[in-house]
Amino acid sequence: MISQNIQLDEQGRLKHFLSIEGFKRQHLINILDAAEPFANVHEQAVKKVPLLRGKTIVNLFFEASTRTRTTFELAAKRLSADVLNININTSATSKGESLLDMLHNLEAMHCDMFIVRHNQSGAAHLIAKHVSPHISVINAGDGCHSHPSQAMLDMFTIRRHKKEFADLKVVIVGDILHSRVARSQIHALTTLGVSEVRVVGPKTLIPAHIETLGVHVYHDLQAALIDADVVIMLRLQKERMQGALLPSENEYYHQYGLTEKKLKLAKSDAIVMHPGPINRGVEIASSIADGPQSVILEQVTNGIAIRMAVMSQTLGRSNQEPPKSKGGNV
């Protein structure tokens, strides 16, 4: 009995943004379209638009993050919202008040949106289920489950370089098992109709029955790279060397690290992506990370536009005037 999609309100509009799963193709296209005009905001003399003036957005980070938190903060400020950053050491909350008690306290301060990052899968769903109806929740990463704004900024970046999603072969390389980014990317790519998604890694880093998400599993990077249009490298956490998941960084780099020689197997116009922060010489060669096929820094820039789009679509919903996200008159 899968319950109804709590991410949408009665009118089918975006209420929360928790996982890509549960959205239809058109929802994702709408977000990508809404981000287009925002992508150029930074080129204007005045970088702010007044869409969320008077709204209070709380960055609630139970897990350390620099890039994601900063881009959410910038996005909120460019939409003229007030932003509060709260970094919570999870061990401190487990001693004292519960997660939900703390939320209710924040609610009492009349906030409008929580942007949540937590080290446990399902945390954002839990919060969304228990907040007051006027509050929107955006998932900025929960455990190994989902990181939907990252996936959307990746889709945005892909769309800027490639024509049709349907024709693409996309390769995702590395620690799929622990990656919320990979899960969200897979849902986004398959929802947008990408013809072939390949995941690559040793069996120790590929979760059980991943094929049920509509992907092809490879253990050999070179075989997977053939004719690829998009190559997404995932960050390898150093702690994976413990727990018998991998023998060494050295062996990992030889087998699954992206080098110029291996990249030649992909299409000549293939783009290389990475959600960051990158481990040079562990999952990717420096020459590729800084090379012409890399769009890694573009991803970071696009992250602001996508987050502006997601925030304005969820919070703009409750504004008197209709959200101005479509027309591009910003």
Add this chain to the structure above:
Amino acid sequence: MSDITQLTSAISSNSPAISIINGRVIDPANKIEQQLDVHMQHGKIVALGTAPDGFSAQQVIDAHQQVVCPGLIDLRFRLRDLSYAKRGSITTETRAAVAGGVTTICCPPDTDPIIDNAAMVKLIRLKAETEGVAKVYTLSALTQQLQGEKLSEMRELKDAGCVGTTNALRPVKSTLVMRRALEYAASHDITVLIQAVDPWLSDGCAHEGAVSTRLGLAGIPVSAETIAIARDLQLIELTGAKAHFCQLSSAKAVQLIQQAQEDGLSVTADVTAHHLHLTEMDIGYFDSNCHVIPPLRTQRDQDALRQGLKSGVISNIVSDHQPQGSDAKLAPFAETKPGISGVETLLPLALKMIELQGMSLNDVIERLTCQPASTLNLPEGTLSIGAGADICIFDPQAYWVVDRDKFLSQGKNTPFHSWELKGKVNYTIKSGEVVFATETL
């Protein structure tokens, strides 16, 4: 212990003479399935059919169109924190049990404190006799403090009243200790209950498969169960111990037990009511009420468990009742406490196997009464003349909608909230006393 025995007999001798008339009596232990009157006095069954000479009933219960069967026996019912009130005390939880038609429960030793000494057994018995309304049996810890290192005084614990021994959810890592424990238990004719789980493969919160992958939850593979069962079956063969495997969760586990039974080993097994009706899919988007250990597995596994129950490879159904406070379920999935408050839905969920699996009513009741009794050699689970008058009277045709807020248990943690179920308990009699009746509520 003598004080307890006296207390029990004092209560029983006061219990009134009751006749249950017009009911359909189902007593699988005696192969009875027919319309019969049941008469009881002084806490014992005195006659089936015609009342004995001179019997004068102080209370007559008309069980027209209802089933009259032995009180149900639930071999896994957790009274976790005996010192804690908020997660369910003996008083509230035994009331919940009798509301579910269960008159005898069996509590594993992973209580707080752990049941690994005779004083603890006596304490629970005393608490149960004075505060509880159902009969409470205890299982002893297989190893001291359940640490899997030293054997518990399982013979002393047996003499104090424990009806079996188990290490509950804490696997005995050492093969040597497990071998010795089985040998020692076999020497004293003690049944060992085994919750089969490999300690190194079980660090997760959901079945390792499509759903755990989709939700990013740490998975527990089927092999966590089958490796442990395979190891322990070898040790059972080696030691000649009598063993019962608890809460099977996978098709492969059913297969292993079936093979062992065909090979002539003395092994039995049970399944929870929720594993018969839920799968990993029911977790949906992180429903913590479906966080149970062992985890809910696939449709194929569920089918095999149902089939194993019908064929008899699995001899009984348990509730694995675990009342939790609401806070315990309000956290990200992996951080929630596992378990279901299950005793009040045990009977109707078991009865669903009649329609779903083509089991007979008699067979379902057998797996809730005389089969669990025979697993642990308990005197309950029968309507024989002279047996304790523990009786459940239920309407097999009545539909009702599960409402967790109406549970008598302190734990409202059920994934079956708002399910419509068939089969409603109307009376429960324990040692000749009416301890639950719908009309009085």
